[in-house]
Amino acid sequence: MPELPEVESLRRGLEPHLLGQVIARARVTLDKQVKNMPARKFEAALSGQKIIRVGRRAKFLVIQLERGDLVIHLGMSGQVTFRDPGKPDAKQFLRDPYTGLQRSPGQHRPDKHTHAVFQLKGQGAFQYRDPRQFGRLLYFEKGQLEKHASFTKLGMEPLEPGFTWPAFSQAMAKKATKIKALLLSQHPVAGLGNIYVDEALWRAEIHPLSSACRIPEPKLKALFKAIPRVLQQGIKNRGTTLMDYRNSDGSKGSNQEKLMAYGQEGRPCKRCGAKMTKTLIAQRGTVYCPACQRPPRKS
DNA sequence: CGTTGATCCTGGGCGC
């Protein structure tokens, strides 16, 4: 689902289209997707504002405007696409074989799942589409974003310099929670979701039920290295997949081949050959290798 | 404070 690598790929794709542009008009067609004010107020606040920066914090896309920030969280199925009126629309949506999401092989006209359109003054528009409607649109006046609950609670950015071994190991030492649940919580580390947590734990050979503070140091260090690694790999492969879509004829993205845990249940572990297991941990489908990710002593 | 469970929602896949 959209996790840090997907949002970062999206950010990189949008940036050249949006930077320096002015939002002529914002139109929301599913009001409840705007979470922190009435939809009409949201629309009014955005219009006429210039886009200063296209950023990201954890899984949030942060579009910095002159007087505030437009914040988009994709939830489970959110998509943001740029539409250029000078270019042809795609005829149909394709199903991503890996995420299950319907994606356009190119730009598309608004459909029944398109819940917001941000028309630019120059040319084109960016559109928010979200079949499951779990995503959120927010607007903050300058400086207010940092004070909002969903931001103050966020942990370290795993791809930023602040993600250091001392910071990581100390944070882990304070928590007795199951490592899987802890990494999904966005605190102390932000940006991971179900796919990349399973990938990182597989790589570090840690059982998802392990208590965070009881993970032996060598394995914890392996996890510290695995987190940025799986995320960087995801960013790299997401990019590849997005490019494939443009000329798509059903060809698969390379990211699917790189996944070691997620979706691999029943298949042999790519490290030791044992049969990968799927269970429910922290209300999430969890895949791991029962042989090289040994369960904790207790429980 | 920790942890669990319900909630929001749609489309895909399955059994019949």
Added chain:
DNA sequence: TGCGCCCAGGATCAAC
């Protein structure tokens, strides 16, 4: 062919 059912899951909030 189509219906009903179940499942997928990010974040939040209520309840123990």
